[in-house]
Amino acid sequence: MGWFVAGVLLTAISGVPGFFTTRHGRSGERLACLLVLTGVASAAASVMVTLGAGSPVVLNAPWAVPGGELALRLDPLAALFILPLCLVVGAGSIYGLGYWPQADHPGNGRRFRLFYGLLAASMLLVLAADNSLLFLFAWEVMAVAAFFLVTTEQERAEARRAGFIYLVSAHAGALALFAMFVVLARETGSLHFPTAATLTGGSATLVFLLGLFGFGVKAGLMPLHIWLPPAHAAAPSHASALLSGIVLKTGIYGLLRLTSFFAVIPPWWGWTVLALGIVSGIFGVALALAQHDLKRLLAYHSVENIGIIAIGLGLALLGRSFALPALVLLGTSGALLHVVNHGLFKSLLFFSAGSVVHATGSREIDHYGGLLRRQPWTAVCFLSGAVAICGLPPFNGFVSEWLIYLAAFDVFQGESLTLRLAVLAAPALALIGGLAVACFVKVFGIAFLGEPRTPQAAAVDHDAAPSLRGPMLTLLLACAWIGLLPGTVAPLLQKATTCWAPTVKLASLGGALAPLPLVGAVGWVLLIYLAGLGWWLHRRTRNAPRDVSTWGCGYAAPTVRMQYTASSFADFLVGQFRFGLRTERHGGQIAGIFPPPATFSSHTPDAVLDRALLPGFRQVAHGCSWLRARVQNGLIPTYLLYVALTLVALLIMVAH
Amino acid sequence: MDTTFLPRAALHLVLLLTCAPLLQGVIGRTKALFAGRTGAPLLQPYFDLARLLRKESVFSRTTTWVFLAGPVVGVAVAILAALLVPFGALPAPIAFTGDLLLFVYLFGLSRFFTVASALDTGSSFEGMGGAREVTFACLAEPTVLFSLIVLAKLAGSLSLTDLLGPHLAAAWSGPAGLSLGLVTVCLLVVLLVENSRIPFDDPNTHLELTMIHEVMVLDHSGPTFALVMYGAALKLMVLGAPLVRLLLPVDTGSWAGDAGVFLAGMLLLAVLVGVIESVMARLRLVRIPQVLIGTTLLAGFALVLVIR
Numbered sequence: 001m002g003w004f005v006a007g008v009l010l011t012a013i014s015g016v017p018g019f020f021t022t023r024h025g026r027s028g029e030r031l032a033c034l035l036v037l038t039g040v041a042s043a044a045a046s047v048m049v050t051l052g053a054g055s056p057v058v059l060n061a062p063w064a065v066p067g068g069e070l071a072l073r074l075d076p077l078a079a080l081f082i083l084p085l086c087l088v089v090g091a092g093s094i095y096g097l098g099y100w101p102q103a104d105h106p107g108n109g110r111r112f113r114l115f116y117g118l119l120a121a122s123m124l125l126v127l128a129a130d131n132s133l134l135f136l137f138a139w140e141v142m143a144v145a146a147f148f149l150v151t152t153e154q155e156r157a158e159a160r161r162a163g164f165i166y167l168v169s170a171h172a173g174a175l176a177l178f179a180m181f182v183v184l185a186r187e188t189g190s191l192h193f194p195t196a197a198t199l200t201g202g203s204a205t206l207v208f209l210l211g212l213f214g215f216g217v218k219a220g221l222m223p224l225h226i227w228l229p230p231a232h233a234a235a236p237s238h239a240s241a242l243l244s245g246i247v248l249k250t251g252i253y254g255l256l257r258l259t260s261f262f263a264v265i266p267p268w269w270g271w272t273v274l275a276l277g278i279v280s281g282i283f284g285v286a287l288a289l290a291q292h293d294l295k296r297l298l299a300y301h302s303v304e305n306i307g308i309i310a311i312g313l314g315l316a317l318l319g320r321s322f323a324l325p326a327l328v329l330l331g332t333s334g335a336l337l338h339v340v341n342h343g344l345f346k347s348l349l350f351f352s353a354g355s356v357v358h359a360t361g362s363r364e365i366d367h368y369g370g371l372l373r374r375q376p377w378t379a380v381c382f383l384s385g386a387v388a389i390c391g392l393p394p395f396n397g398f399v400s401e402w403l404i405y406l407a408a409f410d411v412f413q414g415e416s417l418t419l420r421l422a423v424l425a426a427p428a429l430a431l432i433g434g435l436a437v438a439c440f441v442k443v444f445g446i447a448f449l450g451e452p453r454t455p456q457a458a459a460v461d462h463d464a465a466p467s468l469r470g471p472m473l474t475l476l477l478a479c480a481w482i483g484l485l486p487g488t489v490a491p492l493l494q495k496a497t498t499c500w501a502p503t504v505k506l507a508s509l510g511g512a513l514a515p516l517p518l519v520g521a522v523g524w525v526l527l528i529y530l531a532g533l534g535w536w537l538h539r540r541t542r543n544a545p546r547d548v549s550t551w552g553c554g555y556a557a558p559t560v561r562m563q564y565t566a567s568s569f570a571d572f573l574v575g576q577f578r579f580g581l582r583t584e585r586h587g588g589q590i591a592g593i594f595p596p597p598a599t600f601s602s603h604t605p606d607a608v609l610d611r612a613l614l615p616g617f618r619q620v621a622h623g624c625s626w627l628r629a630r631v632q633n634g635l636i637p638t639y640l641l642y643v644a645l646t647l648v649a650l651l652i653m654v655a656h
Numbered sequence: 657m658d659t660t661f662l663p664r665a666a667l668h669l670v671l672l673l674t675c676a677p678l679l680q681g682v683i684g685r686t687k688a689l690f691a692g693r694t695g696a697p698l699l700q701p702y703f704d705l706a707r708l709l710r711k712e713s714v715f716s717r718t719t720t721w722v723f724l725a726g727p728v729v730g731v732a733v734a735i736l737a738a739l740l741v742p743f744g745a746l747p748a749p750i751a752f753t754g755d756l757l758l759f760v761y762l763f764g765l766s767r768f769f770t771v772a773s774a775l776d777t778g779s780s781f782e783g784m785g786g787a788r789e790v791t792f793a794c795l796a797e798p799t800v801l802f803s804l805i806v807l808a809k810l811a812g813s814l815s816l817t818d819l820l821g822p823h824l825a826a827a828w829s830g831p832a833g834l835s836l837g838l839v840t841v842c843l844l845v846v847l848l849v850e851n852s853r854i855p856f857d858d859p860n861t862h863l864e865l866t867m868i869h870e871v872m873v874l875d876h877s878g879p880t881f882a883l884v885m886y887g888a889a890l891k892l893m894v895l896g897a898p899l900v901r902l903l904l905p906v907d908t909g910s911w912a913g914d915a916g917v918f919l920a921g922m923l924l925l926a927v928l929v930g931v932i933e934s935v936m937a938r939l940r941l942v943r944i945p946q947v948l949i950g951t952t953l954l955a956g957f958a959l960v961l962v963i964r
Contacts, residue, residue: 369778372720383722392765393758405757409805409814420963423805427798427952433761434794437768441790445775445783451718515752522736522750522758529732533883537724540879541713550716550777551874553864564775564783573791576945 001059004074004128007043010035011089012121015114023106029097032113036093036120040086043124047082050074051492056499058130067191068133076495077260078127080336081253084343085127085246087478089120091347091471092238098467099354100236112152112236119145119242126250132181132191139177139250143170146247149239150231162230165609169227173217177254180210184261197503199261208269211258219251221310222280225303226609229291232299233363237354240295241347244302249339252309256335259317260500267321267418274314278428281307283607285435286577289442289570290604293363294353297443298346301389304432305342309335311425312404316501318411322419325504326512327410332500333493333513334403340489341396341482345388348475352382355464355472356447360456365446365566369453374460379448381464381472386440388479391433394523396482402519405429406512438573446566453560484524487517567602580607665739665749671915672738676889677701679896679926686930701889705882713878718778726773726873727880730887733766738894742817744918745907751817756804759816760797763850763891767793774872781864785871788941792856792868795948796849802955803839803846809962810835820898824905836902838958843899845951847929849944851892854933856944866941896925 014035018028050057056075063070074082093116102109122145125138147170151163181191187201188194201207213224220228228248232240255273259265284303291297312335319327355378356371357363372379388395408426411419452458464472482489490513497504552558574583581604588600605611681698688695697703715723740759742748748755771786807819810832828836849856852869864871873884900921908914939947 370718372722387765387768390764390768392761392768398758398761402754402757402761406754406814409808412809412812417964423959423963426805427801430760430797430801431794433764434790434797437764438790438794441768441771441775441786445772445786449720449722449772449776450778515754518750518752519754519758522740525739526732526736526762529736530728533728533732534724537728537879537883541715541724544713544715544878546715546719547717548714550718550779552779553781560778562780563778564780564787569775569783569787572787573794576791576795 001046001057001072001074003042003046003049004072004124005059007039007041007046008121008124008128009039010042011039011117011124014039014093014117015110015112018102018110018113023110024103026102028110029102029113032117033093033097036117037090039117040090040120044083044086047074047079047086051076051079051495063134065133065137067185068137069131069192070134071130071192072125072128072134073130073193074128075499076492077256077336077499078253080340080492080496081127081249082124084249084340085120085123087475088242088245088343088347091351091474092116092242095238095241095351095354095468095471096236098465099238099358108152108154111148112239115145115148116239116242119149119247123246123250127253130193132185132193135193136174136177136181140174142247142250143167143174146170146231146243149243150235152236152239153234156234158230159234162227162234166227166231169217169224173214173224176210176214176217180207180214180258183207183210193257194261196260196499197263197501200263204262204266207258211255212272215251215254215258216276217251218254219248219306219310220280220303221251221276221306222283222303223608223612225280225284225306226606226613228303229296229299229606232302232350233293233295237295237350237357240298240354241350244299244350245343245347248302248306249343252306252313252335252339255313256500259313263503265317265320267318270314270317270319270321270422272314273310273317274422274425277307277310277312277314278425279307280304280310281432282428282435283580285432285439286574286581287604287607289435289439289577290574290581290583292365292566294357294365294443294447295350295363297365297439298349298353301349301436301439302342302346304436305338305346305389308401308404308429308432309338309342311335311429312338312400312407315404315407315411315422315425318419318422319407320501320504322414322416323504324410324414326413327407328501328504329494329497329512330403330407330410332497333490334400334405334407336493336496337396337403337482337489338400341388341400341479344475344478344482345385345395345397348381348385348472348479349389351468351472351475352378352385352464355468356382358468359460359462360454362454362456365443367454368447368457369450369560369563370448370457371452371460372448374452374457375448375463377469377472378464379444381469381476382448383444384476384479386444388483390436390440392437393519394480394483394526396479396486399483399486399516399519401429401433403513435573438570442566442569446564446569450563451560453563453565484520484527485517486520490516574604582607582611661749664746667746667911667915668738668743668749669735671743671919672735672890672893675919675922676893677705677886679892679922680889682923682926683930683933686927687934690931690934701885705886708882708885709879711878713876713880716777716875719776719875722769723773723776723875724880726770726776727876727883727887729769730766731883731890733762734887734890734894737762738890738897740816741894741897742820742901743897743915744901744904744921745822745914746911746918747817748815751815753814756808756814756816756819760800760804763895764793764797766887766891770872777875779874781867781871782874784865785868788868789872792849792944792948795945795952796846799842799948799952799955800846802952802959803842806835806839806955806958806962809959816898820901820905822905822907824902825907828905832962835958835961838954838961840899840902842951842955842958843902845947847892847895847899848932849948850895851888853929855936855939856947858938861938892926893922896922900925 021028061070122141129135288300316331391397391401774782857868
């Protein structure tokens, strides 16, 4: 545990020495990177030792805050969140050396690194906290540090707006959590977290609803996802990776930890989480399809993946309500493994997107094209991340989705007919998977394949620098490892499930996770086939002519602007979701016999933020100003009337 | 891994690799008969493959290695998926709980790379074909899952070999018969969509704007195109295998008998596809999503009937 605390402290202060170095020097950022690496390595090592030891490691130290206690607890459940955190934070800090060098960003580089370290340290603390006050303290530090990362480029209006939306939603969520912990403390009589599966209280419903809101905002469950797309788009790419890959997961961690306290889980909890998960999954990916901005698109995919995790969690909760151990194990394992996987492949995608943005200076997918020739490493990393996030074998995304599918199929083991309806999660997952394939084929195909669509894309002359490439390849290896050797994570998943639901008899299960090594084996066979066939075709076509133009139905003078764009690729599919997306189209109409040049643009606003919340709040603000104009009407007699009424009211109060 | 693994896998692969192009020949011959033509010989697909293999590929200067990855993944996935699916009464060489999802997702991988290799040419036509392909696949995917749920419920297992086990013969005459009928219809629709047959796509159309699958492979040539054609033939056989088993749940007890029944079933299925292609017109593009959503609802009904 000492190592863990040392790791947290080292990471937290990693940005501080930079302020004592010169504005343009490299020493500050190198030192910060070294401190972060040492910090996360020591935290990760202590977590590994804990896992090896078998029993959770606990630290209790006094804290001057009333009711507070420096109570830390490392168990397998927290470990599954901490390990990817350490990997992504470490990779991100190396990536930052090349992506956000102090020399190029003298204005905000040092501030960025201060809050990067602080964010990482506060998340470690959130995941290890065993006391409500400590948890909330770390939670707030995390929220504020993330705000400063989002507004790194505060001179841009877009970043300020994104930061503001994030801050408001984060604090709305935090408010709910404060209320939740107060109710929880009244229930247990202490601010210390209760032991798993011990709580049986009357206010469980209230606690669950407050927790679902508070943690749901952080996780980005639809319709609470409003802060996510703008914030991910505005932050520098390695901060987006951290936000999307790890910060969102603290919300999932909160939900898991909270539900673990209760001895009895009412079925409607599971149904609610499951329904929210399905909605987030389908609409998250549909909204992603309609985006033109690469980083916004990836952000909507985070909503989708949080949805998939919530589906797994919902199934696991139902498993606890209906006492089905296999359902609990499969649902929790799927959700937890997807937490890890999403952290890995989403960071990989954000890192490679960052490399593209860095080289082209644009986030518009339609401004890229032909980048595979110019950035081969970045392209391979993005492609692997895309295959992984679509849940396709042989990468890690498939393994976790496979577990969640098995959980959905497992509901037939129960006697209850209503429970069997939960099998509908499987077709929903299939739809999500199909849409994700469509979306990532679009991004990869339009950005990396074909001819460059703009002069900027054609002018790209460098691939990711080694400091960018190293972290990307590390994450790629991690994705491949879980995809090809999934049997190695099974024991950890089983331990974490026991930690979440200690009352469920997992020992009686035999091998619900036993086919995992076979899934990996099929992945290996696939790789062997691919290598063999690819080698044969490569040899067979080595000397083929490669200097003809693409078949254009006989048209001899094609230009790069005639290529299919991201919007046109998605249009047919997005059209099927017209009812939910309401894409706005501007222009594109041709009039007259000799039509003048016309323009066309389309834009899909966020269903919740732009269509409901902002107009709603505008109405409320309008109403308030109307009321103020009535009350503060500027007439002296009215004010005299107010004074008189107050006087009468006071007199009545005194008389009582 | 038991001792019969290698011979069983070998039998599976031999059946798949040698007989798959024949199905295309049978479809072509059936269509020719309906049209009153003599038609190409049954073995024409083999001749086509041999000719393409002898030729040289020509590559657009826009293309990269992704252009080759599409056909390679298509063939590799079909061969691998064949090992997960029972051929008639011959059990799958690789069977484990949950292999049905691997089966479905392997074809997702193949679709990803086919569309990516189409986009690699930078041609609008190929992009159009890719967009249609992914759209229809998205809409067909829930149907597949609903059908698999029905079969899994009836079999009480999550492995394709058990799903398509000997219990099907009894199930047809039992209360689940109607469900099985609906599932068969749904899987037939999925087979036609996935293999780009009429009424969803016309493999013989000659206007690029109206093509779906064919337009995605416009630029492939020589051995590369041979892989595309071969991959398509393998896919038809692999996706047809569950359907044949559903309709012909016969166990003869001997390997040779089972393989014979399976092959006969596959040929009959090819004739059926040929008949459908001959008697139906191609659907308008905007109607296809409606048909696919309708199929999903049918599969949903099949599930309602057996959920108890």
